[in-house]
Amino acid sequence: MVNEIDIATLHEAIAAEFADEPCVIATRTLTWGQVTERTRRLAAVLRANGLGERRPDATTPPWETGQDHLGVLLYNAPEYLEAVLGAYKASVAPFNINYRYTIDELAYLLKDADPAVLVYGATFAPLVSAVLPLLPRRPLLLQVADGGAHELLDGALDYESALVAADPADGVPQSSPDDRHLGYTGGTTGMPKGVIWRCGDMVAGPYGVRGTFDEAIERARKVRGVVLPAPPFMHGAGLGIAFGGWLGGATVVIPRNPERFDAAAVVDALQTHRVTSMSIVGDAFGQPLIAELERNSRALPDLRLLVNSGAALQEGSKARLRELLPGVRITDVLGSSETGLHAKRAPGGSNRFSSKGSAVVLNDARTALLEPGAAEIGWLAQGGRIPTGYLGDPDKTSATFVTVGERRYSVPGERARLLADGGIEFLGRDATTINTGGEKVFADEVEAVLRALPGVSDALVVGRPSERWGQEVVALVQVAPDVSTDQLGAGCREHLAGYKVPKAFIMVDRIQRLDNGKTDYKWAKALAAGTQ
Template sequence: MTVPEFDLATLHEAIAHALAEEPCVITAQRSHSWRETTDRTRRFAAVLRASGLGGRKPVDNAWETGQDHLGIYLHNGAEYLEGLLGAHKASVAPFNVNYRYTSAELAYLLRDAQAKAVLFGGHFAETLAAALGELEQSPLLIQVDDGSGAPLLDGALDYETALAAADPAQGVPSSGPEDRHLLYTGGTTGMPKGVIWRAGDLVAGPLGVRKAASVDEVVERALRIRGRVLPAPPLMHGAGTGPALGGWMSGATIVFPSSPERFDAAALLDTCVQQEVTSTVIVGDAFGAPLVAELEARPRALPALKLILNSGAALRDSLKDRLRELVPGVRISDMLGSSETGLHAKRGSGSSTFAARGNTVLIDETRTRIIEPGSDEVGWLAQGGAIPVGYLGDPDKTSATFVTVDGRRFSIPGDRARLTEAGEFEFLGREATTINTGGEKVFAEEVEHVVRALHGVADAVVVGRPSERWGQEVVALYQPVDDTVTTEQLRDGCRDVLAGYKIPKVFLRVDRVRRHANGKTDYAWAKAAAVSALQERA
């Protein structure tokens, strides 16, 4: 039996009909019901259509969408989700814009994405104006009043004014499973790439609507699950958008804390208390450590909080244990995922390995054979089933990442792993961060996990730098808890669990390990700092 496919806009409207007056989005400023969100997103779709945007043309290649593209250049908030959902209702493909980009980086992104429209916050108007000066043609501009006090950019529509003037009847969804959704990822290295998802695969994969027989069945499931979800990462990253949209597909209210422009542990926890949040999403130690520190300084009762989902970076076991002590009854789930796969493996409590979700396999070095459990072979972690179709405008990267093995199509985003006899995955790290030292491969994330767990270390990142003797040498940049930890203690701690060639040759003390807004390691900074220290030593 063929399982029917669905799209985000159709399902959201069906769930909204059942939950009409229940809260759909809650921010520090206001709450919108599901009915109000339906009205506002239809109005936004009408604004796009009135400007000649929308609809989908057939395409011949996996690296094309056949649709107009809308960039969303906002901090977390209701308008972000409204813009994304409204775009889908108009059959416009939305894409995320990293709000930390310089004007030059932003201009590159808008060109690469072939942006026909940009929904942006006033806070970013100046950077956007500079980027627009480098484009041959300016997209439709829609500006959100984000409290920054920025004047309306020349030629831009005011978001609320445009919505008020629009006819929601002109924004009734025309979307379907074949519509596209763009998720831009910078990856570990290189320029950002737009990952193209079919709406049907997005819903069935990352958004968690699997094997439903009808829209009514999806609605019934949503009415059972409900809850309140607080995505802590920026929505400009998949680690934030995925759980928010997946929450909507489960009938959940999406809740945002009072400081959407940055991660604020106190604001997040206060919001969890006030809004009775049932689950939140964090990214590794960069989010987990401040939460623990805040709860230790100002304990809070969080009886409603049942799940903390961690994705995108490692969360130390000691932090997980402490969070469980500070929030009795909470469950912490470690997930592996990427823009090219969605969440595809889950780590069990106290385990060092990940269990596959659905169609996750390990593929050999040549990308032609599926590795069987129990082999010592290092391979590529791959995801089948509901996966993207390709990279926007990039046939070479599309063919390299999305491969067919034994008649099945897989996505290989670049993660390396081994497969245990029990069929679980020992995650080693990204190929792009692999260090080749003395002919041996060292996976930076494997060493980072060990160094971060050492006594006296608050945070750490591991990189390779040039070495006359080894080709590359392993360097650990660490942020100490205090002045008591020594390099010899760190080296001894590594020696207990790592092979000799994996132990960092150098430990560099830093005031702070830099991370991106989504909590992931800033490897470009770390490599530059490691090389700079080598040059200073010379």
């Protein structure tokens, strides 16, 4: 493709401009020059172990990377970003690992990814040790001293010692926009899947770099900034803002206590390091942030942008954040591992989004684009810079990445309507759709209505088995003490067809979400079924 940029080369060019300035700030600060040297040393370690020689070409199927794989099992830390960037410099495809996985879950992921190298924290050494005998081959092990009190595993290399012993001249990038990145989905509604991206498409797509190489450098000189990704780097929302920031010339800030969302640590970092933009994941991050700012008000005059993705941030939360952080713009975006960010929420707190880039709505058969105002419920799809496919799965690849006319689209499974004004009404993932008496109910649509009712601070909608309906709609609702189920039902009936109104409302003290801000469907379904 014309004017494509690869990640490693662009990062090095920006680093040459700002060599002595902060590149990443955590418990220690690394300059751009230091990050360049350290990631070259890591690339040299990988090459010395025979990695990076395999490269994709025109014959590589879309469900294969054509490269060696490097897994990263770390909390947010400079070493996480180094591992990913160093992999790019060695032409090795990096992939993310959820640090909350059990032995069985990690074994599943590593068997699927087949890593040639694993970069992991000492904290996770016992987990890694338990999984290694279950793998078809033993990867090269690089153990990072992350504060965990576990000894170096047999045969593993100490990460820092390996870097010190390597020659950075042996790690000069020979990378290409055609090299691959492997991003595993969270597995919220199924088993995790490895999504394969070309690095050139990552740059122009999720990382938001437009134009030529020289234009990207000039933009980095002008824009700069300081970004704080609150989500874990093991999820696309966190890694995306970190690398998107880096490739825009920004310093990346990592707050203390990265193993969980620590609102006090985040606000301290925002103030101390004069952060200009940050990202969060819904009310699981937004509510503790509000509580911390109410408890210990701080002036944050440099903060200009707060990006929310991955989960809902209620309108009440947004309004309070605007009061506490005057001058901050809050942007609500919709995206996925298979699309990057592809829609921005319209004002008013509804499930209406304005398309970003090449987002479209396809018909139910996935054979044509819907026209604005069409009555049909379709599939939200993304064109332009999208992944090649799912690792090792040609069937899922062909089902998700479809060609309509002469354009290729990613259709990750989200239902939507294309409104008459060109806006998109997001209805939710097909995997969370409830089939009740032959009618489809989209959980997100019902949740949006519930959250807009007086006295409702949060809501989650799931289906449970029903002898009469097959499935029935159940709402878990976090409400004020004076709100009754009758009021909730009446409020829903004003805005929803009868079959969409929940058959039961379960009052909860708090809607339980995972530490990454995503919905805890396992908890919700167990509670709805009466098993918890």
